Structures are given as structure tokens and as C-alpha cells.
Amino acid sequence: MCEEPRRFISRWWRIVIVRGYPKNDSLVTIVREKQQLHPYGLNILLVKPGSSLFSRIFNYVSHVSSFKRYDYPMITKTILNDERLKDVVTVTAWDTANNEGYSKDEAFAKTKARAKNILLQMESRCSDVLLKIVAWLIYKLLPCFIQSAVVLPSQIELLKKANETGLPLVLLPLHRSHLDYIMISFLMVTNNIRNPLIAAGDNLKIPFFGWLLRGLGAFFIKRRIDPVAGRKDLLYRTVLQTYIMESLRAGHNMEFFVEGGRTRTGKPCMPKSGILSVIVDAYMDGTIEDALLIPIAMNYERLVDGNFVREQLGQPKKMETFTSAIKAMWSTLMGHYGIVKIDFCQPFSLREMVQTFQAQQNRTPLRSSPKQPLTYTMSNSSIYGTDVIVEEHRQLVDSIARHVVYDSSKSTPIMSTNVVAFLLLNKFRDGCTLDKLVEAFETIRLELEFNNIDIAFCGENIDIIKHALDILGPGLVMQQRQEITESVDGDQSYKSNVVIAIRPVSILPNVIELSYYSNTMLLYYVMDSIVVTALYAELQSQINDPVAIAENNITVLQNTLVNRALKLCDILRYEFIFCRPCQELEDIVLETIDKFMHKGIITKEEKIYLEDELWSKRYAKNFDDSSDEEYQREQDICQIKYKLSLSPEHSSQMEFLHTMLRPLIDTYTCSAFNLMKLVGRSLCERDLVQEVLNEIKTNLDGGIVNYGESLCVDPIKNSFKLFEKWNVLECHTQENIKILYLKEDYDKEMITKSVYDTVAAFKWTNMKNVN
Structure with missing residues (x-):
């Protein structure tokens, strides 16, 4: 379960990039059919016409009408008759009677009515007919602004097999755009898989669009569950928990964003475990025998929702309204956003993951408590909202959430815009020629391919870069043609060359938007940057010492470097998830150091001890209370030191990583x-x-x-x-x-x-x- 998940991604898979839209309709058809039939990716926006006359004339209508029909049962009565909810209604009614002066009967009637109203405001009213109508609209509208939406056929087959198990599917996508849940539902419906119920913030419950989203499977949750700070709204929390659990029991699939909201920086947000804790509760109390958790990563060449620059500069978020939604849709339809790529990670069993983490917790119990098996209590759920939370349960849910976010982030497809923005901000901040950018792009591309990272582009590097620059636009990247005069044969003659100079727009607020695209790449280099930054921090005095530089003798002990790196990881603990919960962060740091040794940036030197020192260490070992294995590991670390390479090439690599x-x-x-x-x-x-x-x-x-x-x-x-x-x-x-x-x-x-x-x-x- 905690091993690297099989992602069904071929290292040679690429998406054909078409710059602009050809005017010849037949050429468009040929290009798009080639895209759709590409062996390593499928453009889900394209439909091959059927053999009948009707399907040829009404291609999309014919295709949509062939989708499998699903019933999405309403569970309102079941929830209102739930015994746990009735108990909470009674308790809340007593509190209302005592605090607000109502009679017991009046308080009970008022509380019961409020519980029903909460449910009616919250619940989804998923409609199979509406899903098909919207699927047809997506086929017609998305190609107006999206070049292609691609997923691997093997991953679709994987979803179908997961659906055939009969277990609830819990879809856990990272959240970049409002288009995320639309694309996922579209993909599920078009492949005859039951559409999930989707947790949505009640800020989206705006006229018409709120009704539409509810019909497409959304159930609405208040952004602020507790209206009064310090007082938990037990009734609301219980209705929400009961709704989720009964939906699972009724056979509904579920989808929610474990990050809570959309990322504002391009990096995954730290997970919020509220709804996930209810899913775990549903398994642990026997409501469901198991569920399949499916991490999902999506990426866009250009973010459809615009940018979050205003919010990052400290301005308040603008609330969604009907008018703003219409304006945003119109603006989107008039834009060009390139490619969307959806990546489904391998589903994993909730039961197996819980059992694995339970075993891990029993092997490494909390220091403050004796070893004991994980026990289940209904009050554990953070959504349910009691003040007593068993620490082991909280750790269990948090570990699963972090595992999901880590796997999803590592599966995020890399777009050409991500690589170009990353290079411009970290390597060519002062500008570069197109040739230099192509050279650096090739190096990054080879590294990504070597590490089997999903890259969503193909073709000649220069064409890919020009496509990325076109998508990013002049607001983020400046391009200028410059004439350079060079001497030929000494000073006898001269020739002029025209080059394209490329420079990132590094002024506010543009640079914040550009960094959004760059940060997707940062996830793959963060441990390298951590170690280099720790190395810089540790070697400040030596690097500034001319004697040490002249003697080419700048060294650092391994344990000192590791401790520095771990400290920096601790400082940035709310920015990145550096490893899976089942892994040791120190091991990841050591692996990164080994990688630097392989590249020649540092070389390992063993400490040489005098015979008297060795005898003293062997003698001291006899009186050490630690185990032989721990002692030997500690001694091995202390004896290793690294020498820093001072070559210009390696220094340039380090500066790039450090930036x-x-x-x-x-x-x-x-x-x-x-x-x-x-x-x-x-x-x-x-x-x-x-x-x-x-x-x-x-x-x-x-x-x-x-x-x-x-x-x-x-x-x-x-x-x-x-x-x-x-x-x-x-x-x-x-x-x-x-x-x-x-x-x-x-x-x-x-x-x-x-x-x-x-x-x-x-x-x-x-x-x-x-x-």
C-alpha cells in the first residue's frame, strides 16, 4: 500500500500539440482523430461517428443517448429517521429550551424543523437526464476554449474495474479549478460509471448555477460550519455526517477535495481531514465493508479560473454571484487554454490502508501513551464535532489524507507552461536567448523522462516552448527580437545575427501569476533544493573563506547536513509534504545526498581516526545503553563527511536549485x-x-x-x-x-x-x- 503506486503511465506518452486551430475543417478532423487514437492517451472530447445515418448527423446526441442509465436514490427519510440524529435533535432541543426560554415541545419542533431544513439545503438531487444533457453541452462547448482533455485508456479501464467491484468509489482530486469536478463527472458519465456525489462549498449555491450543480451531484456544505466560534453546531455536523454515511450505504460514489479549496499558489495545500474522517468512520462502524480511494491529479496549460493574484496580495476574496459567473463563463469561452490532463492514481482499499496504519501505530505508539491497539469511537469524527478526539484516530485519518495528497502531487502531469515558467523564474530571471531556453528545456525534459514523470507535451523543443510562450502570453513573458553583431576573422569583418530574447515579467503582480505555473515543477525538485539550501546555510563561513577556497577544501559532516535539512523541512512543513507517512524523512534526505554524490556535486570522505581514538570508541561502546545497530548507525553517520565541488558547472547547478x-x-x-x-x-x-x-x-x-x-x-x-x-x-x-x-x-x-x-x-x- 505504501509502495510507489503503479500509475499506468508510459514514459513515451505525449500529447500532440497543435498551435492554433487550422481553418480547414477536414484538417481539424484528421488532426483530432490522430489525437484521439494516440496509443498512450485519449482526448475525451472527441467522439467517433457511428455507422448509422442518425449518429453521423447527430453524432453527440447519439453518443450521449447510449450512456448507461443510473438511479440516484434520495435518502431524505432515511436520514431523518436515523437514531443518532434523533438523539442529537433531542439534546439540542433541551439546550434550546434551557437557553432561549422555549417550552420543551416548541424547542423540539423548532430543532426538528431546523434539522430537516439543513438537510434540504445540503442534499444533492442528482439527475441522470441532466447529466446527459450537460455531457452533450460539454462536447459542444469545451472545444471552444480547450484544445484537448486527455486521460490514459488504461486508467479508464482501471476505473471501470473498480466500479465493477460494487464498493463505493471515493474520488479524491487535488483542486485547481472549478472545471475539475465538471471534467471528472463528465469522464465518469461518458464511460458508464456511476456519477459521484460531490462535496461543494455553499458559496456556489448561487441562482441557477446552484440548482445546476445540485442536479449534477453536488451537495453543499457551509464554509463555516460553526456560526459562533468556540461553540460547535452539533446538529449541523450530525446531519452532514449522517448524510455522507447514508449516501455510502445507499451505494453512491463520493467525491471531495481533500485540500478543502483550490490551491492559490500552484502547490498542493495541506489536507483537511473532516469528510475523510467520516468515510473512515463509515468503514470502522460497519456502515460499509470497504471503499476504494482514488487519488486524482489534474493540470492545465493555462488555468481556466484566471488567477488568484488579488488574494495573494492581501485583498479579500470576491464572492461568487450569478453575474460574476456569467462574466467568467463568457471570458472563458473567448479564451484559449490549451491542454487539460487528468491522471488517476491506482485505487487502494480503505480497509487495507486502515489496517496498515493500525499495524504501524501499534509498532510505533505515541510516546505519551503505552502501546495499545487503535480503538473506534463514534465521537472521533472531526465533522461530528465532539471535543474528545482519540489521538490515534486523528493520526490515522491525517496519515491517509497526507498519503493521498502526496501520491496525487507526484502524479500531477507536467505541462510545457510549467517547465518554461520554472526555468524563467529560477534560471533565466534576467532573461535569455531562445537557444539558451531550448537547451535548458531539453535538460529538464530528459530528467523528467528519466524519472518517468508524466509530461503532457511532445515534439521539437523549440515548438513546445513557442507554444508555451503563446499560452502564457505577453503579460507573463516578454519576447524581443534583438540584432547582435559579431566579429568574423578578428576585426576584419562583421556579421549580424537576429536572436529572440526572452525575459519573465518579474514585476508585481504578474510574477505571482507566473510563479503559480512554476510551483508545479517545484514539487519534483523540492528535496534537492532543501539539501542545497541546508548546505549553503552550513557552509557560509567556509565559502566566504579565501583560504578554504584556494585549498579546495570545503567540507561538511553528514549528520550536520542532515540535521540542517531536517530543520528546514520543519520550517516548511506547511508548504510541502516531503514524503509518505510510512516513510522516514531522514531516509529521503540521505537519498537526496546520495544523488548529489552521483552527480559529482559533493564527494564522500571517511573520517580517519587515530588508533587511540578507535580504541577509545570501542571501549566506550561497551558502556553504551543503545542497541548495537543504533550505535553503529550513529557512528557511521558521524564518520562521514562530504567535500564540496567548486567547479563552475556544479556551482551553477547548486545556485539553480537554491533559488x-x-x-x-x-x-x-x-x-x-x-x-x-x-x-x-x-x-x-x-x-x-x-x-x-x-x-x-x-x-x-x-x-x-x-x-x-x-x-x-x-x-x-x-x-x-x-x-x-x-x-x-x-x-x-x-x-x-x-x-x-x-x-x-x-x-x-x-x-x-x-x-x-x-x-x-x-x-x-x-x-x-x-x-
């Missing part, structure tokens, strides 16, 4: 600096975020911060979570507003400065002195 995390390090450093301004006072989260944004703006203007994408709200909020985890910050909620202040032990400037120093240690950069 990737610099925007985040700068953000966290500025956030830590603002802790000192919090001494002796408290601020609401919004005001503190604004202070950090102002600090970053000041540093950008002063040249202290070099990356405009550091000006980003999400990492700032994540840094606050980190400081809370470190017990530096305290959070108190007052009238649904988060109030932040320093804990008593840290409410001193000198102590908060130590927190700043811990983060700022990783800010150092520049290998120029080495070259």
Missing part, C-alpha cells in the same frame, strides 16, 4: 522578523498579515528581498501556523476573528530574535565567490 526556495525563505524570514514587532501587543490575523506584506514590500524596494513572488499571503499564514506549532504564537478566536499574540515565554524581543535567526540562517545565498 527555488528563496522566495519562500524570504517570506518566512520577514514573517519571523515581525514577531519582534508583536512584543507586548496583540493583532488580528488580517492586520498581522498586512504588516508582514508591508515589510516584504519595503524590503523589495530596498533590494533586501529580490523576489516579487515572496509577497504572497498563503505562505505568510502558513508561517503563523508554524510559529503556533513551535509554541511561539498563541491564537485566540474572538467573534470569528483570529487574535494572535506571543506566548509569555517569547514575549521578549531578544527571544523572538532567536526565532528570526533560526529562519534567517537559511536566507544566505551566493556562490559567486566560489567561481
